[in-house]
Amino acid sequence: MLRAARRGDDRVWTARVGDPHLRWSGGGDASLSDVGSEVDSPGGQFTLDLDLAAGQRHDLVLELGEWPMWDDSLPVPSDTWARTERAWSDAVPDLDDTVAAHDARQAYAVLRGMTSADGGMVAAATTSLPERSEAGRNYDYRYAWIRDQCFAGQAVAAAGQHPLLDEAVRFVGARLHEDGPKLKPAYTVDGGPVPDQRTLELPGCPGGFDRLDRDGRQAAEIAVAAIAARWNEPDAGIWELDDWAWTHSRLICAAGLRRIVAVATDAAREREWTELADTILAHTTAHALHPEGHWQRALDEPGLDAALLLPAVRGLLPADDPRTRATLHAYGAQLTGDHYAYRFRHDERPLEEAEGAFLLCGFVMAPAEHHQGREVEAHRWFERDRDACGAAGLYSEEYDIAQRQLGGNLPQACVHALMPDTAATLARTPGPPS
Template identity: 30%
Template sequence: ELVVRFDYGSVVPWVSRREDGRLELIAGPDRLILDTAVPLHGENLRTFGDFTLAAGQVVTFTLTWTPSFRPYPARFDADAAMAEAARGWEEWSGQFTPRGEWDATVLRSLLTLKALAHFETGGIVAAATTSLPEQIGGARNWDYRYCWLRDATLTLYALMQSGFLDEAAKWRSWLVRAVAGKPENLQIMYGVAGERRLTEYEVPWLSGYEASAPVRVGNAAHGQRQLDVYGEVIDAFYAGRRLGLSPDASSWALECKLVAHLETIWDQPDDGIWEMRGPQRHFTHSKVMAWVAFDRIVRSAEEYGLDGPVAHWKTVRDRIHADICRQGFDAKLGSFVQSYGSDQCDASLLMIALVGFLPAADPRVVGTVAAIERQLLRDGFVLRYDTGPGADGLPPGEGAFLACSFWLADNYVLQGRIEEARALFGRLVALSNDVGLLAEEYDPVKRRLTGNFPQAFSHLALIGTAHNLLEVAGPARQRSAQTSATR
């Protein structure tokens, strides 16, 4: 049975049989072509085919999409196409650099990243889906079919440390193109080709996955101010240099402009890493990543002989560091807090040690990790933050965030708690489905994956933790290297 509805299920196509026997389904700009030897018939705006298979028999169905205004495509050999695709994936996988214990798991995640990458632009979408709910029946349903700058550094580490230099170079090139322009126009996310207008709207005629409404297309977060993306972008360029990517002639001038603009806004409130839809705040993680931007541009200048006002950048870096330690740390709680003046815990604070803001053994970091363990663990997995009433402008409730759980394992590695890190990593990997894929979140009550799927952020975090556990200078170890910044 085949039921085709274009435009998110709202448009019934015009169906006709071509002279060559293929079925053509057209509506507006879209055309599908169904090719099969099975006799077909239509009934109630659906297409049916009845057939019986014996052991060893094969029946092929080929469904091809083309723009409706393009010439009618020629037939192709489905078996040959499948064989060619298999060869391509096998050849690509053959570039993988084996590391040890979790090679199969890491390669599965790398294959996922490759599948989420656009073959022409090099952009890697956050997930292949929209509106799969973070909580079944809930309203936290977002469109993740876009490219987030936040994934940039971890993507470069994951690809380059695994032997995939071409994909890393394509991703860096995509990044340069996407963020080009005025630094004040930097977005947190872009379309797969670098598109900027990602207008969000709801699709009310769809009930949503397991009645989880609304279904959304587009993402309004593209217009938010999230200061952490400046740190992620500058860190990605620094990581590219450190990992051996060929220099990009335009990137240094771009980086200098970005930090010059960041200097004028780092002390302003923003929407934060979790893209909250309530009032803006002075999120501690956002300030930490602003510090990362200045720290990494200083490192790039000093380590690679690049020209810039290094002394001034160091002054700004140290000023941000002092501000965070003064306003983002609560001495009574013994931990850093979600935002200045709050008493809330937040899993993004796990990045403090991972990016080298403070050593993992610093009592303030140890206290923060302990607070997250006390307040945000559910069945051993990490929530992003308390999503209770009024927390973020949305109805309460979501699952444990898998990337944050991997970050906790990374902190364990840096603190020397290796057995705890290995145990947590093993439990996280065990959440994968039958083909090794992870979603964004996990519901510890219903014991199921939730959120968009498969999720690049989860697989990037998995690769990073595997590398950290294998002690191959993984991203946590490299990003947390000591700096000359004030401690």
């Protein structure tokens, strides 16, 4: 509610809206209705009628902040627009080397806006928006997930080296220095601990070049040491479920080890990290390869999971490896429909009744098909997912194909990260299977 609203001799309105103050210029002819008689009593609303001819413009400038927040000079709208455009041009790269540069820039801009000054990127800007109506427990995604920071860093690396990559590396590296092998799945955006869960009385609603500095290299070595000590322990997996021997967790560690070998500082570390990757891969192959030749969800869970496509996409195995091809074929046959992809099968219900299609999974299918050299199919997956957004171009976690609507909190950082990552990948010609 407006309080203490006044129009000055310069025809500029000032008022309070709770604690913040506002100044509104360009609306000098507005009227204010339902204002209380007391100076500090709450007021109603501004009303302004404008009659503009074709091509004519009229600038309205609203400033919000703590008092005193401004001097006597008023902002010049054209100058403010120019500064804003320059700032965004500096912050968001052109991404012209992607197959959908406009949408990739949009996704990058969303990620930029969701990243704090400390480098922590919130998983989504909202809280408690349900993935399914009447589903019960909802989630607060206004925290920084290490998983999503990695997705964002990999996306920016795929599209070119930009400051957002450095911030992701800096944030994750700092957490590794602080917590080492006890790295947590999520933190506050300034690196603090996530508070415990609590019940609220609210209803809700229905690739790249090495950019590691000294601290970054030390953080990578801390991560390698943590993998060496803990890779065989149960964990909650990429989807944060019950602790289990998840196959993806082991394979993605091996994939990361093979990539980090490229920046090893000496031959001994290169051998050590390569041997560790080989050990993890051999053990997982012996215990988590389905009799039909594809990876299975966990050592004692024979089902499929979209996450099993990621290690090959991240370079663990070549495109023509039988395990890679069998996993992609089985996943496509069992967990996708009409070019919508799902994480895993919950029960005997049809996939779309158990949960919405996961947009992240669709954006993984595209590079997985690209990896195999099937470019038409890769672009089909990309375009299907690219279209599953709202009018503002924002993606949520899930897409309900029955109701044709987004589900869950938004904008979902990991999906916005995979979008430009995939766009950059599809712009490159896939090499022959190695």
